[in-house]
Amino acid sequence: MTRWEADCSRCAALCCVAPAFAKSSDFAVDKPAGRPCRNLGDDFRCGIHEELPQRGFRGCVVFDCFGAGQRITQETFAGRDWRSSPELAGPMFALLPVMRQLHELMWLLTEALALEEARPVHDRLETALSETDRLAGGDAGELVGLDVDAYRQRVNGVLRKASQLARARVGRRLVDHSGAQLIGRRMRGADLRGASLRGALLIGADLRDADLRRADFTGADMRGTDLRGADLNGALFLTSSQLRAAVTTADQT
Structure with missing residues:
Protein backbone atom coordinates (compact mmCIF):
# COMPACT_ATOMS: atom_id res chain seq x y z
CA MET A 1 0.00 0.00 0.00
CA THR A 2 1.34 3.44 -0.94
CA ARG A 3 1.01 6.65 1.03
CA TRP A 4 -1.70 7.81 -1.35
CA GLU A 5 -3.99 4.82 -0.77
CA ALA A 6 -6.73 4.95 1.84
CA ASP A 7 -6.16 2.75 4.89
CA CYS A 8 -9.46 2.82 6.74
CA SER A 9 -8.02 0.76 9.60
CA ARG A 10 -5.83 3.75 10.54
CA CYS A 11 -8.51 6.42 10.13
CA ALA A 12 -11.28 7.61 12.46
CA ALA A 13 -13.94 7.23 9.75
CA LEU A 14 -13.69 10.91 8.82
CA CYS A 15 -15.39 10.44 5.44
CA CYS A 16 -18.38 8.85 7.20
CA VAL A 17 -18.90 11.89 9.42
CA ALA A 18 -17.40 15.11 8.02
CA PRO A 19 -19.24 15.50 4.65
CA ALA A 20 -22.93 16.16 4.15
CA PHE A 21 -24.85 13.60 2.06
CA ALA A 22 -27.93 14.52 0.04
CA LYS A 23 -30.44 11.76 -0.64
CA SER A 24 -29.95 10.80 -4.27
CA SER A 25 -28.96 7.93 -6.53
CA ASP A 26 -25.60 7.98 -4.73
CA PHE A 27 -26.86 8.12 -1.14
CA ALA A 28 -29.96 6.52 0.34
CA VAL A 29 -30.41 9.15 3.06
CA ASP A 30 -29.78 12.79 3.89
CA LYS A 31 -26.92 13.33 6.33
CA PRO A 32 -25.82 16.71 7.70
CA ALA A 33 -22.13 17.57 7.80
CA GLY A 34 -20.47 16.52 11.04
CA ARG A 35 -23.04 13.85 11.91
CA PRO A 36 -21.98 10.18 11.78
CA CYS A 37 -23.61 8.09 9.08
CA ARG A 38 -26.27 5.80 10.53
CA ASN A 39 -24.27 2.81 9.28
CA LEU A 40 -21.11 3.71 11.21
CA GLY A 41 -20.29 1.42 14.13
CA ASP A 42 -18.58 2.22 17.41
CA ASP A 43 -15.42 0.65 16.01
CA PHE A 44 -15.27 3.20 13.16
CA ARG A 45 -16.28 0.51 10.68
CA CYS A 46 -19.15 0.60 8.20
CA GLY A 47 -21.84 -1.89 9.13
CA ILE A 48 -22.89 -2.43 5.51
CA HIS A 49 -19.53 -2.11 3.77
CA GLU A 50 -20.01 -5.25 1.66
CA GLU A 51 -23.51 -4.16 0.58
CA LEU A 52 -23.07 -0.44 -0.03
CA PRO A 53 -24.23 -0.35 -3.69
CA GLN A 54 -27.19 -2.62 -2.99
CA ARG A 55 -28.22 -0.49 0.01
CA GLY A 56 -28.13 2.76 -1.96
CA PHE A 57 -24.71 4.10 -0.93
CA ARG A 58 -22.83 3.99 -4.23
CA GLY A 59 -21.31 7.37 -3.43
CA CYS A 60 -19.36 5.76 -0.61
CA VAL A 61 -17.97 3.11 -2.94
CA VAL A 62 -16.48 5.62 -5.35
CA PHE A 63 -15.09 8.04 -2.75
CA ASP A 64 -11.32 8.08 -2.33
CA CYS A 65 -9.45 10.18 0.22
CA PHE A 66 -6.04 9.22 -1.24
CA GLY A 67 -4.77 8.48 2.25
CA ALA A 68 -5.77 11.84 3.72
CA GLY A 69 -7.93 10.27 6.43
CA GLN A 70 -5.19 8.25 8.05
CA ARG A 71 -2.73 11.14 7.80
CA ILE A 72 -5.09 13.45 9.67
CA THR A 73 -5.81 10.80 12.30
CA GLN A 74 -2.32 9.40 12.80
CA GLU A 75 -0.06 12.36 12.00
CA THR A 76 -1.87 15.68 12.37
CA PHE A 77 -3.76 14.61 15.49
CA ALA A 78 -1.26 11.99 16.73
CA GLY A 79 -3.67 9.05 16.80
CA ARG A 80 -6.48 10.82 18.65
CA ASP A 81 -10.05 10.74 17.36
CA TRP A 82 -13.21 12.80 17.51
CA ARG A 83 -15.07 10.32 19.73
CA SER A 84 -12.56 10.06 22.57
CA SER A 85 -11.65 13.75 22.18
CA PRO A 86 -14.86 15.54 21.08
CA GLU A 87 -13.09 18.91 21.03
CA LEU A 88 -11.15 17.68 18.00
CA ALA A 89 -14.26 16.96 15.91
CA GLY A 90 -14.51 20.40 14.32
CA PRO A 91 -10.83 20.75 13.43
CA MET A 92 -10.57 17.18 12.10
CA PHE A 93 -13.67 17.47 9.93
CA ALA A 94 -12.65 20.90 8.59
CA LEU A 95 -9.25 19.56 7.61
CA LEU A 96 -10.47 16.57 5.59
CA PRO A 97 -11.36 18.36 2.32
CA VAL A 98 -8.09 20.30 2.37
CA MET A 99 -5.90 17.28 3.13
CA ARG A 100 -7.75 15.19 0.57
CA GLN A 101 -6.99 17.69 -2.19
CA LEU A 102 -3.32 17.83 -1.20
CA HIS A 103 -3.07 14.04 -1.17
CA GLU A 104 -4.81 13.80 -4.53
CA LEU A 105 -2.27 16.27 -5.91
CA MET A 106 0.54 14.13 -4.55
CA TRP A 107 -0.95 11.05 -6.20
CA LEU A 108 -1.11 12.92 -9.51
CA LEU A 109 2.44 14.17 -9.16
CA THR A 110 3.68 10.67 -8.36
CA GLU A 111 1.90 9.31 -11.43
CA ALA A 112 3.44 12.07 -13.57
CA LEU A 113 6.92 11.25 -12.29
CA ALA A 114 6.45 7.69 -13.54
CA LEU A 115 6.01 8.96 -17.11
CA GLU A 116 9.23 8.66 -19.08
CA GLU A 117 8.00 11.24 -21.60
CA ALA A 118 7.64 13.78 -18.77
CA ARG A 119 11.35 13.59 -17.90
CA PRO A 120 11.94 17.22 -19.04
CA VAL A 121 9.74 18.39 -16.15
CA HIS A 122 10.69 15.76 -13.56
CA ASP A 123 12.62 18.34 -11.51
CA ARG A 124 9.56 20.58 -11.34
CA LEU A 125 7.34 17.63 -10.49
CA GLU A 126 9.65 16.52 -7.68
CA THR A 127 9.78 20.05 -6.29
CA ALA A 128 5.96 20.29 -6.35
CA LEU A 129 5.62 16.88 -4.69
CA SER A 130 8.05 17.81 -1.92
CA GLU A 131 6.34 21.17 -1.34
CA THR A 132 2.87 19.62 -1.25
CA ASP A 133 3.99 16.95 1.21
CA ARG A 134 5.52 19.65 3.41
CA LEU A 135 2.26 21.58 3.38
CA ALA A 136 0.25 18.48 4.23
CA GLY A 137 2.48 17.86 7.23
CA GLY A 138 1.82 21.30 8.67
CA ASP A 139 -0.27 22.56 11.56
CA ALA A 140 -4.02 21.91 11.32
CA GLY A 141 -4.93 25.55 11.81
CA GLU A 142 -2.60 26.70 9.05
CA LEU A 143 -3.86 24.00 6.69
CA VAL A 144 -7.51 24.92 7.15
CA GLY A 145 -6.62 28.48 6.16
CA LEU A 146 -4.77 27.37 3.02
CA ASP A 147 -6.21 28.57 -0.30
CA VAL A 148 -6.10 25.05 -1.67
CA ASP A 149 -7.83 25.98 -4.94
CA ALA A 150 -5.16 28.57 -5.74
CA TYR A 151 -2.45 26.11 -4.80
CA ARG A 152 -3.96 23.44 -7.05
CA GLN A 153 -4.02 25.87 -9.96
CA ARG A 154 -0.31 26.51 -9.51
CA VAL A 155 0.59 22.81 -9.36
CA ASN A 156 -1.74 22.00 -12.25
CA GLY A 157 0.58 23.92 -14.55
CA VAL A 158 3.35 21.32 -14.34
CA LEU A 159 0.84 18.46 -14.33
CA ARG A 160 -0.66 19.74 -17.58
CA LYS A 161 2.81 19.99 -19.09
CA ALA A 162 3.58 16.39 -18.08
CA SER A 163 0.30 15.31 -19.64
CA GLN A 164 1.06 17.14 -22.89
CA LEU A 165 4.48 15.53 -23.12
CA ALA A 166 3.06 12.06 -22.51
CA ARG A 167 0.15 12.48 -24.92
CA ALA A 168 2.38 13.86 -27.67
CA ARG A 169 3.77 10.37 -28.22
CA VAL A 170 0.48 9.48 -29.89
CA GLY A 171 1.72 11.38 -32.94
CA ARG A 172 -1.57 12.85 -34.06
CA ARG A 173 -3.71 15.91 -33.52
Missing part, protein backbone atom coordinates in the same frame (compact mmCIF):
# COMPACT_ATOMS: atom_id res chain seq x y z
CA LEU A 174 -5.03 15.57 -29.99
CA VAL A 175 -8.71 15.91 -29.14
CA ASP A 176 -9.40 18.39 -26.33
CA HIS A 177 -12.50 17.64 -24.27
CA SER A 178 -11.24 19.43 -21.16
CA GLY A 179 -14.22 20.40 -19.02
CA ALA A 180 -16.63 19.27 -21.73
CA GLN A 181 -20.26 18.36 -21.04
CA LEU A 182 -20.35 14.82 -22.39
CA ILE A 183 -23.19 13.47 -20.27
CA GLY A 184 -24.77 10.51 -22.03
CA ARG A 185 -22.69 11.12 -25.17
CA ARG A 186 -22.48 8.18 -27.57
CA MET A 187 -18.82 7.65 -28.38
CA ARG A 188 -18.67 3.92 -28.83
CA GLY A 189 -15.54 2.89 -30.72
CA ALA A 190 -14.21 6.47 -30.85
CA ASP A 191 -10.52 7.06 -31.41
CA LEU A 192 -9.60 9.16 -28.38
CA ARG A 193 -5.93 8.32 -28.18
CA GLY A 194 -4.14 11.09 -26.33
CA ALA A 195 -7.35 13.05 -25.77
CA SER A 196 -7.65 15.44 -22.85
CA LEU A 197 -10.69 14.54 -20.76
CA ARG A 198 -9.57 16.63 -17.79
CA GLY A 199 -12.60 17.67 -15.77
CA ALA A 200 -15.01 16.34 -18.40
CA LEU A 201 -18.50 15.27 -17.37
CA LEU A 202 -18.72 11.73 -18.73
CA ILE A 203 -21.73 10.69 -16.66
CA GLY A 204 -23.50 7.87 -18.46
CA ALA A 205 -21.36 8.31 -21.60
CA ASP A 206 -20.99 5.33 -23.92
CA LEU A 207 -17.28 4.69 -24.44
CA ARG A 208 -17.54 1.02 -25.17
CA ASP A 209 -14.69 -0.24 -27.37
CA ALA A 210 -13.18 3.27 -27.52
CA ASP A 211 -9.43 3.70 -27.91
CA LEU A 212 -8.41 5.64 -24.80
CA ARG A 213 -4.71 4.95 -24.76
CA ARG A 214 -2.79 7.89 -23.28
CA ALA A 215 -6.02 9.82 -22.69
CA ASP A 216 -5.88 12.13 -19.67
CA PHE A 217 -8.71 11.50 -17.16
CA THR A 218 -7.71 14.00 -14.47
CA GLY A 219 -10.82 14.92 -12.48
CA ALA A 220 -13.26 13.48 -15.02
CA ASP A 221 -16.68 12.58 -13.60
CA MET A 222 -17.18 8.99 -14.73
CA ARG A 223 -20.30 7.93 -12.89
CA GLY A 224 -21.96 5.32 -15.06
CA THR A 225 -19.50 5.79 -17.94
CA ASP A 226 -19.58 2.59 -19.99
CA LEU A 227 -15.97 1.53 -20.53
CA ARG A 228 -16.61 -2.09 -21.45
CA GLY A 229 -14.19 -3.16 -24.14
CA ALA A 230 -12.37 0.19 -24.12
CA ASP A 231 -8.59 0.18 -24.45
CA LEU A 232 -7.27 1.93 -21.35
CA ASN A 233 -3.67 0.87 -21.80
CA GLY A 234 -1.44 3.74 -20.70
CA ALA A 235 -4.37 6.00 -19.77
CA LEU A 236 -3.20 8.97 -17.71
CA PHE A 237 -4.29 9.87 -14.19
CA LEU A 238 -7.16 7.38 -14.14
CA THR A 239 -7.98 6.59 -10.50
CA SER A 240 -9.39 3.42 -9.01
CA SER A 241 -12.36 5.43 -7.74
CA GLN A 242 -13.14 6.61 -11.28
CA LEU A 243 -13.09 2.99 -12.45
CA ARG A 244 -15.36 1.98 -9.56
CA ALA A 245 -17.81 4.70 -10.64
CA ALA A 246 -17.81 3.49 -14.25
CA VAL A 247 -19.21 0.37 -15.89
CA THR A 248 -16.31 -1.96 -16.56
CA THR A 249 -15.39 -5.58 -17.06
CA ALA A 250 -13.40 -7.59 -14.54
CA ASP A 251 -10.13 -7.21 -16.43
CA GLN A 252 -10.40 -3.40 -16.45
CA THR A 253 -10.67 -2.88 -12.68
Whole structure:
Protein backbone atom coordinates (compact mmCIF):
# COMPACT_ATOMS: atom_id res chain seq x y z
CA MET A 1 0.00 0.00 0.00
CA THR A 2 1.34 3.44 -0.94
CA ARG A 3 1.01 6.65 1.03
CA TRP A 4 -1.70 7.81 -1.35
CA GLU A 5 -3.99 4.82 -0.77
CA ALA A 6 -6.73 4.95 1.84
CA ASP A 7 -6.16 2.75 4.89
CA CYS A 8 -9.46 2.82 6.74
CA SER A 9 -8.02 0.76 9.60
CA ARG A 10 -5.83 3.75 10.54
CA CYS A 11 -8.51 6.42 10.13
CA ALA A 12 -11.28 7.61 12.46
CA ALA A 13 -13.94 7.23 9.75
CA LEU A 14 -13.69 10.91 8.82
CA CYS A 15 -15.39 10.44 5.44
CA CYS A 16 -18.38 8.85 7.20
CA VAL A 17 -18.90 11.89 9.42
CA ALA A 18 -17.40 15.11 8.02
CA PRO A 19 -19.24 15.50 4.65
CA ALA A 20 -22.93 16.16 4.15
CA PHE A 21 -24.85 13.60 2.06
CA ALA A 22 -27.93 14.52 0.04
CA LYS A 23 -30.44 11.76 -0.64
CA SER A 24 -29.95 10.80 -4.27
CA SER A 25 -28.96 7.93 -6.53
CA ASP A 26 -25.60 7.98 -4.73
CA PHE A 27 -26.86 8.12 -1.14
CA ALA A 28 -29.96 6.52 0.34
CA VAL A 29 -30.41 9.15 3.06
CA ASP A 30 -29.78 12.79 3.89
CA LYS A 31 -26.92 13.33 6.33
CA PRO A 32 -25.82 16.71 7.70
CA ALA A 33 -22.13 17.57 7.80
CA GLY A 34 -20.47 16.52 11.04
CA ARG A 35 -23.04 13.85 11.91
CA PRO A 36 -21.98 10.18 11.78
CA CYS A 37 -23.61 8.09 9.08
CA ARG A 38 -26.27 5.80 10.53
CA ASN A 39 -24.27 2.81 9.28
CA LEU A 40 -21.11 3.71 11.21
CA GLY A 41 -20.29 1.42 14.13
CA ASP A 42 -18.58 2.22 17.41
CA ASP A 43 -15.42 0.65 16.01
CA PHE A 44 -15.27 3.20 13.16
CA ARG A 45 -16.28 0.51 10.68
CA CYS A 46 -19.15 0.60 8.20
CA GLY A 47 -21.84 -1.89 9.13
CA ILE A 48 -22.89 -2.43 5.51
CA HIS A 49 -19.53 -2.11 3.77
CA GLU A 50 -20.01 -5.25 1.66
CA GLU A 51 -23.51 -4.16 0.58
CA LEU A 52 -23.07 -0.44 -0.03
CA PRO A 53 -24.23 -0.35 -3.69
CA GLN A 54 -27.19 -2.62 -2.99
CA ARG A 55 -28.22 -0.49 0.01
CA GLY A 56 -28.13 2.76 -1.96
CA PHE A 57 -24.71 4.10 -0.93
CA ARG A 58 -22.83 3.99 -4.23
CA GLY A 59 -21.31 7.37 -3.43
CA CYS A 60 -19.36 5.76 -0.61
CA VAL A 61 -17.97 3.11 -2.94
CA VAL A 62 -16.48 5.62 -5.35
CA PHE A 63 -15.09 8.04 -2.75
CA ASP A 64 -11.32 8.08 -2.33
CA CYS A 65 -9.45 10.18 0.22
CA PHE A 66 -6.04 9.22 -1.24
CA GLY A 67 -4.77 8.48 2.25
CA ALA A 68 -5.77 11.84 3.72
CA GLY A 69 -7.93 10.27 6.43
CA GLN A 70 -5.19 8.25 8.05
CA ARG A 71 -2.73 11.14 7.80
CA ILE A 72 -5.09 13.45 9.67
CA THR A 73 -5.81 10.80 12.30
CA GLN A 74 -2.32 9.40 12.80
CA GLU A 75 -0.06 12.36 12.00
CA THR A 76 -1.87 15.68 12.37
CA PHE A 77 -3.76 14.61 15.49
CA ALA A 78 -1.26 11.99 16.73
CA GLY A 79 -3.67 9.05 16.80
CA ARG A 80 -6.48 10.82 18.65
CA ASP A 81 -10.05 10.74 17.36
CA TRP A 82 -13.21 12.80 17.51
CA ARG A 83 -15.07 10.32 19.73
CA SER A 84 -12.56 10.06 22.57
CA SER A 85 -11.65 13.75 22.18
CA PRO A 86 -14.86 15.54 21.08
CA GLU A 87 -13.09 18.91 21.03
CA LEU A 88 -11.15 17.68 18.00
CA ALA A 89 -14.26 16.96 15.91
CA GLY A 90 -14.51 20.40 14.32
CA PRO A 91 -10.83 20.75 13.43
CA MET A 92 -10.57 17.18 12.10
CA PHE A 93 -13.67 17.47 9.93
CA ALA A 94 -12.65 20.90 8.59
CA LEU A 95 -9.25 19.56 7.61
CA LEU A 96 -10.47 16.57 5.59
CA PRO A 97 -11.36 18.36 2.32
CA VAL A 98 -8.09 20.30 2.37
CA MET A 99 -5.90 17.28 3.13
CA ARG A 100 -7.75 15.19 0.57
CA GLN A 101 -6.99 17.69 -2.19
CA LEU A 102 -3.32 17.83 -1.20
CA HIS A 103 -3.07 14.04 -1.17
CA GLU A 104 -4.81 13.80 -4.53
CA LEU A 105 -2.27 16.27 -5.91
CA MET A 106 0.54 14.13 -4.55
CA TRP A 107 -0.95 11.05 -6.20
CA LEU A 108 -1.11 12.92 -9.51
CA LEU A 109 2.44 14.17 -9.16
CA THR A 110 3.68 10.67 -8.36
CA GLU A 111 1.90 9.31 -11.43
CA ALA A 112 3.44 12.07 -13.57
CA LEU A 113 6.92 11.25 -12.29
CA ALA A 114 6.45 7.69 -13.54
CA LEU A 115 6.01 8.96 -17.11
CA GLU A 116 9.23 8.66 -19.08
CA GLU A 117 8.00 11.24 -21.60
CA ALA A 118 7.64 13.78 -18.77
CA ARG A 119 11.35 13.59 -17.90
CA PRO A 120 11.94 17.22 -19.04
CA VAL A 121 9.74 18.39 -16.15
CA HIS A 122 10.69 15.76 -13.56
CA ASP A 123 12.62 18.34 -11.51
CA ARG A 124 9.56 20.58 -11.34
CA LEU A 125 7.34 17.63 -10.49
CA GLU A 126 9.65 16.52 -7.68
CA THR A 127 9.78 20.05 -6.29
CA ALA A 128 5.96 20.29 -6.35
CA LEU A 129 5.62 16.88 -4.69
CA SER A 130 8.05 17.81 -1.92
CA GLU A 131 6.34 21.17 -1.34
CA THR A 132 2.87 19.62 -1.25
CA ASP A 133 3.99 16.95 1.21
CA ARG A 134 5.52 19.65 3.41
CA LEU A 135 2.26 21.58 3.38
CA ALA A 136 0.25 18.48 4.23
CA GLY A 137 2.48 17.86 7.23
CA GLY A 138 1.82 21.30 8.67
CA ASP A 139 -0.27 22.56 11.56
CA ALA A 140 -4.02 21.91 11.32
CA GLY A 141 -4.93 25.55 11.81
CA GLU A 142 -2.60 26.70 9.05
CA LEU A 143 -3.86 24.00 6.69
CA VAL A 144 -7.51 24.92 7.15
CA GLY A 145 -6.62 28.48 6.16
CA LEU A 146 -4.77 27.37 3.02
CA ASP A 147 -6.21 28.57 -0.30
CA VAL A 148 -6.10 25.05 -1.67
CA ASP A 149 -7.83 25.98 -4.94
CA ALA A 150 -5.16 28.57 -5.74
CA TYR A 151 -2.45 26.11 -4.80
CA ARG A 152 -3.96 23.44 -7.05
CA GLN A 153 -4.02 25.87 -9.96
CA ARG A 154 -0.31 26.51 -9.51
CA VAL A 155 0.59 22.81 -9.36
CA ASN A 156 -1.74 22.00 -12.25
CA GLY A 157 0.58 23.92 -14.55
CA VAL A 158 3.35 21.32 -14.34
CA LEU A 159 0.84 18.46 -14.33
CA ARG A 160 -0.66 19.74 -17.58
CA LYS A 161 2.81 19.99 -19.09
CA ALA A 162 3.58 16.39 -18.08
CA SER A 163 0.30 15.31 -19.64
CA GLN A 164 1.06 17.14 -22.89
CA LEU A 165 4.48 15.53 -23.12
CA ALA A 166 3.06 12.06 -22.51
CA ARG A 167 0.15 12.48 -24.92
CA ALA A 168 2.38 13.86 -27.67
CA ARG A 169 3.77 10.37 -28.22
CA VAL A 170 0.48 9.48 -29.89
CA GLY A 171 1.72 11.38 -32.94
CA ARG A 172 -1.57 12.85 -34.06
CA ARG A 173 -3.71 15.91 -33.52
CA LEU A 174 -5.03 15.57 -29.99
CA VAL A 175 -8.71 15.91 -29.14
CA ASP A 176 -9.40 18.39 -26.33
CA HIS A 177 -12.50 17.64 -24.27
CA SER A 178 -11.24 19.43 -21.16
CA GLY A 179 -14.22 20.40 -19.02
CA ALA A 180 -16.63 19.27 -21.73
CA GLN A 181 -20.26 18.36 -21.04
CA LEU A 182 -20.35 14.82 -22.39
CA ILE A 183 -23.19 13.47 -20.27
CA GLY A 184 -24.77 10.51 -22.03
CA ARG A 185 -22.69 11.12 -25.17
CA ARG A 186 -22.48 8.18 -27.57
CA MET A 187 -18.82 7.65 -28.38
CA ARG A 188 -18.67 3.92 -28.83
CA GLY A 189 -15.54 2.89 -30.72
CA ALA A 190 -14.21 6.47 -30.85
CA ASP A 191 -10.52 7.06 -31.41
CA LEU A 192 -9.60 9.16 -28.38
CA ARG A 193 -5.93 8.32 -28.18
CA GLY A 194 -4.14 11.09 -26.33
CA ALA A 195 -7.35 13.05 -25.77
CA SER A 196 -7.65 15.44 -22.85
CA LEU A 197 -10.69 14.54 -20.76
CA ARG A 198 -9.57 16.63 -17.79
CA GLY A 199 -12.60 17.67 -15.77
CA ALA A 200 -15.01 16.34 -18.40
CA LEU A 201 -18.50 15.27 -17.37
CA LEU A 202 -18.72 11.73 -18.73
CA ILE A 203 -21.73 10.69 -16.66
CA GLY A 204 -23.50 7.87 -18.46
CA ALA A 205 -21.36 8.31 -21.60
CA ASP A 206 -20.99 5.33 -23.92
CA LEU A 207 -17.28 4.69 -24.44
CA ARG A 208 -17.54 1.02 -25.17
CA ASP A 209 -14.69 -0.24 -27.37
CA ALA A 210 -13.18 3.27 -27.52
CA ASP A 211 -9.43 3.70 -27.91
CA LEU A 212 -8.41 5.64 -24.80
CA ARG A 213 -4.71 4.95 -24.76
CA ARG A 214 -2.79 7.89 -23.28
CA ALA A 215 -6.02 9.82 -22.69
CA ASP A 216 -5.88 12.13 -19.67
CA PHE A 217 -8.71 11.50 -17.16
CA THR A 218 -7.71 14.00 -14.47
CA GLY A 219 -10.82 14.92 -12.48
CA ALA A 220 -13.26 13.48 -15.02
CA ASP A 221 -16.68 12.58 -13.60
CA MET A 222 -17.18 8.99 -14.73
CA ARG A 223 -20.30 7.93 -12.89
CA GLY A 224 -21.96 5.32 -15.06
CA THR A 225 -19.50 5.79 -17.94
CA ASP A 226 -19.58 2.59 -19.99
CA LEU A 227 -15.97 1.53 -20.53
CA ARG A 228 -16.61 -2.09 -21.45
CA GLY A 229 -14.19 -3.16 -24.14
CA ALA A 230 -12.37 0.19 -24.12
CA ASP A 231 -8.59 0.18 -24.45
CA LEU A 232 -7.27 1.93 -21.35
CA ASN A 233 -3.67 0.87 -21.80
CA GLY A 234 -1.44 3.74 -20.70
CA ALA A 235 -4.37 6.00 -19.77
CA LEU A 236 -3.20 8.97 -17.71
CA PHE A 237 -4.29 9.87 -14.19
CA LEU A 238 -7.16 7.38 -14.14
CA THR A 239 -7.98 6.59 -10.50
CA SER A 240 -9.39 3.42 -9.01
CA SER A 241 -12.36 5.43 -7.74
CA GLN A 242 -13.14 6.61 -11.28
CA LEU A 243 -13.09 2.99 -12.45
CA ARG A 244 -15.36 1.98 -9.56
CA ALA A 245 -17.81 4.70 -10.64
CA ALA A 246 -17.81 3.49 -14.25
CA VAL A 247 -19.21 0.37 -15.89
CA THR A 248 -16.31 -1.96 -16.56
CA THR A 249 -15.39 -5.58 -17.06
CA ALA A 250 -13.40 -7.59 -14.54
CA ASP A 251 -10.13 -7.21 -16.43
CA GLN A 252 -10.40 -3.40 -16.45
CA THR A 253 -10.67 -2.88 -12.68
